[in-house]
Amino acid sequence: MAREIFTEGVxxxxxxxxxxxxxxxxxxxxxxxxxxxxxxxxxxQSKMGMLTEPLNLLKARVIEGRAQKLIAQPQLNRGYLAxxxxxxxxSVALALCETLDRWLPDxxxxxxxxxxxxxxxxxxxxxxxxxxTAAWALWRWLAMLGYCPDLRRCAxxxxxxxxxxxxxxxxxxxxxxxxxxxxxxxxxxxxxxxxLLRQWTQGERLNPDACPASCRSLIRAALRYAECALESxxxxxxxxxxxxxxxxxx
Numbered sequence: 021m022a023r024e025i026f027t028e029g030v031x032x033x034x035x036x037x038x039x040x041x042x043x044x045x046x047x048x049x050x051x052x053x054x055x056x057x058x059x060x061x062x063x064x065q066s067k068m069g070m071l072t073e074p075l076n077l078l079k080a081r082v083i084e085g086r087a088q089k090l091i092a093q094p095q096l097n098r099g100y101l102a103x104x105x106x107x108x109x110x111s112v113a114l115a116l117c118e119t120l121d122r123w124l125p126d127x128x129x130x131x132x133x134x135x136x137x138x139x140x141x142x143x144x145x146x147x148x149x150x151x152x153t154a155a156w157a158l159w160r161w162l163a164m165l166g167y168c169p170d171l172r173r174c175a176x177x178x179x180x181x182x183x184x185x186x187x188x189x190x191x192x193x194x195x196x197x198x199x200x201x202x203x204x205x206x207x208x209x210x211x212x213x214x215x216l217l218r219q220w221t222q223g224e225r226l227n228p229d230a231c232p233a234s235c236r237s238l239i240r241a242a243l244r245y246a247e248c249a250l251e252s253x254x255x256x257x258x259x260x261x262x263x264x265x266x267x268x269x270x
Contacts, residue, residue: 022086023083023084024081024082024083024084025051025084025202026079026080026081026082026084027046027048027049027050027051027079027080028048028049028077028079028097029046029047029048029049029054029076029077029080029081029134030044030075030076030077030078030079030120030134030138030141030189031044031045031072031073031074031075031076031078031117032044032045032046032047032049032053032074032117032120033045033073033074033117033118033121033213034058034072034196036062037057037139038058039062039085040061040063041057041060041061041062041212041226042057042058042061042069042072042089043055043056043057043058043061043075043205044056044058044072046078046080046091046122047121047124047133047134047137048129048134049080049087049129049134049135050129050131051127052124052125052126052127052128052129052130053121053124053125053126053127053128054082054089054126054127055088055089055126056082056090056091056217057088057089057090057091058072058091059092059094059104059218060089063208068094068179071095071096072091072094074114075099075100075103075114075117075139075141076095076096076098077096077098077138077254078095078096079091079094079095079097079102080092080093080094080095080121081093082150084094085161087184088205098142100141100145101202102111102145102147103141103144103145109144109150111150112144112150112153112154113140113141113144114136116141116154116157116158117137119226119243119246119252120137120161120206122252123132123161123165123250123252124248125255130164131163131218132160133161133164134161136157136161136164137157139157139225139226139228140153140154140156142158143190143228143242144224144253146157148149148228149228149232149238150231151230151232151235151236152226152227152229152232152235153226153228153237154239155216155223155230155234155235155238155239155242156220156223156226156229156230157226157242158238158242158246159165159217159220159242160219160220160221160223160236161223162221162245162251163220166220167193167224167245167246167249167250169188169193169194169195170194170195171195171214171217171218171221173194173220174186174195174196174197174214175194175195175196175201176194176196176197176198176200177197177199177200177227179197179200181200181214182198183211184197184198184211185198185208185209185210185213186201186208186209186216187200187201187204187206187207187208187209188206188207188208188209188241188245189204189205189249190241190244190245190247190249191232191248192204193245193248195209195214199232207237207240207241207244208237209234209237209238209241209254210233210237212231212234213231213234213235213237215231216230216231216234216235216238217238255267
C-alpha cells in the first residue's frame with residue numbers, strides 16, 4: 021500500500037516530464053526537499069499546473085510509490101501576488117528558490133531553512149527592498165549549512181577584526197585585515213557589511229533598512245563563496261549585476 025503524508029511547502033522549481041506531466045521541487049518544513057511528479061499538470065484547463073508553479077505555498081497530499089512520489093489535491097495557501105508585479109523582487113524571489121534547491125539535499129529536514137525562505141518571501145511581498153532580503157537569506161542559509169568564515173580574527177595575522185573593512189577570500193573561506201589583504205584578490209567588505217554579516221549569521225532578523233551597497237557586496241560574497249564551498253554554479257549573479265548596472269545608469 022502506498023504511503024501518504026500531508027504537508028505544506030514552497031515550490032522551488034519545476035520541469036516538464038512527458039506530454040502532460042511535470043516535476044516540482046517542493047521544500048517542506050518536516051520532510052525537507054521533495055521531488056514530486058504532478059500528473060496531468062500540462063493538460064488544457066488543468067488547475068494542477070497553475071497551483072504547482074514556483075513561489076506558491078501549498079498544502080498537499082504526497083503519495084509515495086515504489087519509484088516516485090506524486091502530489092495530489094494541492095491547495096494554495098499563499099501565491100505572493102504583490103511581489104510578482106515587481107521585476108526586481110520577483111527575480112530575487114525566484115533566484116532564492118533556485119539557490120536553495122541547489123544547496124539542499126533531498127529529503128533532509130531543514131526547518132530553519134524553510135522558515136527563512138518564508139520570511140524572505142513575506143518580506144518581499146510586503147515591499148521590502150530586494151538587496152537586504154537576498155543578502156540576509158543567503159548568509160542565514162550558509163550559516164545553517166555550516167559554511168561561515170571566522171568573523172572575529174584575521175586568518176593571516178590573527179588580529180581581532182574591529183570597526184574596519186576586511187577582505188573576504190571565497191576560495192579560502194577566510195577574512196583578512198586591510199594590511200594582510202594587500203595584493204590579494206578578494207571581495208572587499210566595509211565595516212558596515214561585516215557588522216551585518218555578524219548579526220545575520222548569529223540569527224538576527226532581517227533589517228530591510230540595511231545599506232544597499234553593503235548588501236550588494238554581501239550577495240556577491242555569498243554566491244562566490246557558495247560556488248567554491250558547495251560547488252554550486254552561480255546562475256543568477258550575472259543577471260543580478262546587469263540589473264544593478266541598468267538601474268544605476270538610469
